[in-house]
Amino acid sequence: MKVARQRILRQLLEEDEPRTQRELMAALASEGFEVTQATVSRDLADLGAIKTRNLSGRSAYSLGADIQKGGRSIDALKRRLAGSLQSVDASGDLVVVKTLPGHAQFVASAIDDIAVREVVGTVGGDDTILVVSRPGKGRKVKDVLRSLGEMGVSGD
Amino acid sequence: MKVARQRILRQLLEEDEPRTQRELMAALASEGFEVTQATVSRDLADLGAIKTRNLSGRSAYSLGADIQKGGRSIDALKRRLAGSLQSVDASGDLVVVKTLPGHAQFVASAIDDIAVREVVGTVGGDDTILVVSRPGKGRKVKDVLRSLGEMGVSGD
DNA sequence: CATATTGCTGCATACTTATGCAAGCGCATT
DNA sequence: AATGCGCTTGCATAAGTATGCAGCAATATG
Numbered sequence: 001m002k003v004a005r006q007r008i009l010r011q012l013l014e015e016d017e018p019r020t021q022r023e024l025m026a027a028l029a030s031e032g033f034e035v036t037q038a039t040v041s042r043d044l045a046d047l048g049a050i051k052t053r054n055l056s057g058r059s060a061y062s063l064g065a066d067i068q069k070g071g072r073s074i075d076a077l078k079r080r081l082a083g084s085l086q087s088v089d090a091s092g093d094l095v096v097v098k099t100l101p102g103h104a105q106f107v108a109s110a111i112d113d114i115a116v117r118e119v120v121g122t123v124g125g126d127d128t129i130l131v132v133s134r135p136g137k138g139r140k141v142k143d144v145l146r147s148l149g150e151m152g153v154s155g156d
Numbered sequence: 157m158k159v160a161r162q163r164i165l166r167q168l169l170e171e172d173e174p175r176t177q178r179e180l181m182a183a184l185a186s187e188g189f190e191v192t193q194a195t196v197s198r199d200l201a202d203l204g205a206i207k208t209r210n211l212s213g214r215s216a217y218s219l220g221a222d223i224q225k226g227g228r229s230i231d232a233l234k235r236r237l238a239g240s241l242q243s244v245d246a247s248g249d250l251v252v253v254k255t256l257p258g259h260a261q262f263v264a265s266a267i268d269d270i271a272v273r274e275v276v277g278t279v280g281g282d283d284t285i286l287v288v289s290r291p292g293k294g295r296k297v298k299d300v301l302r303s304l305g306e307m308g309v310s311g312d
Numbered sequence: 313c314a315t316a317t318t319g320c321t322g323c324a325t326a327c328t329t330a331t332g333c334a335a336g337c338g339c340a341t342t
Numbered sequence: 343a344a345t346g347c348g349c350t351t352g353c354a355t356a357a358g359t360a361t362g363c364a365g366c367a368a369t370a371t372g
Contacts, residue, residue: 050208
């Protein structure tokens with residue numbers, strides 16, 4: 001089953017330093033999941049895994065930029081955010097996110113988790129977050145956050 | 157020249173979302189650097205660049221897990237650490253790092269930056285840092301940190 | 313029950329990236 | 343100047359990864 005396999009895969013990604021998909025394939029096999037490299041590739045995409053470089057410069061798969069906080073998928077994050085987001089507006093490269101009272105810190109860290117490239121950083125208060133995006137990415141970040149929350153909002 | 161080219165490369169990695177080395181090759185060419193894919197590959201290794209997945213799940217190159225803090229290479233980090241480290245010891249998966257007074261916070265954040273996979277997290281005081289490594293990685297983290305600082309230390 | 317629809321997978325293969333090797337260059341030494 | 347060393351690069355190719363397509367199974371629909 002796919003879900004079970006991907007759960008194992010997560011573990012493997014956290015515990016070991018799988019260097020190739022072939023290696024993961026073997027590891028999965030020894031756990032009873034015999035799949036091809038193609039499936040591993042697709043699983044890794046599902047999990048949002050990336051190939052990082054470890055301390056020695058060698059590359060290995062891991063669960064993304066937020067490894068320390070425990071990996072999560074975009075989907076999982078979507079679920080987390082959906083309930084807390086109130087509105088998202090942008091002014092240039094600054095994106096202002098309103099949340100339920102007290103949720104700002106939580107949401108801000110979630111945004112930090114997910115927006116690896118487009119976001120420079122976030123500042124969270126009690127119910128408001130200021131998201132600083134990379135030059136020209138403000139609109140995009142806004143759109144993405146809105147789509148994650150799937151809520152109606154005021155204009156640009 | 158290599159250095160100049162890699163500087164441009166950094167910029168490209170930060171500003172755009174290059175999806176393949178071929179793309180980077182083209183971008184570099186339009187900046188006056190005509191090199192082959194092989195060179196781009198080696199440059200990316202030098203810079204410690206990794207292939208992340210952006211919000212939509214597509215993969216793109218970027219400067220590692222420390223994007224938000226401004227990318228830097230292992231080498232740069234080495235230079236930063238060398239002057240501040242005093243000693244490194246490990247006890248199981250806990251690594252204790254001593255720094256010059258007041259440098260702990262700084263060094264801790266540097267370690268966070270660099271130790272993408274092996275380190276679970278760090279706690280920094282004034283001149284001491286507690287580094288929590290992944291199970292079984294304590295020794296390795298210790299060794300790496302020592303080698304970064306290139307200093308004599310006490311035993312295990 | 314028969315027929316769609318959907319999702320997961322393997323196969324084969326296209327695409328992408330890494331690397332052994334040799335050439336070229338600059339600097340130091342003899 | 344000649345020799346030798348180390349570094350960088352391109353070339354060719356190996357190694358690794360992604361993906362179109364088709365088959366299969368499970369579930370939904372008539």
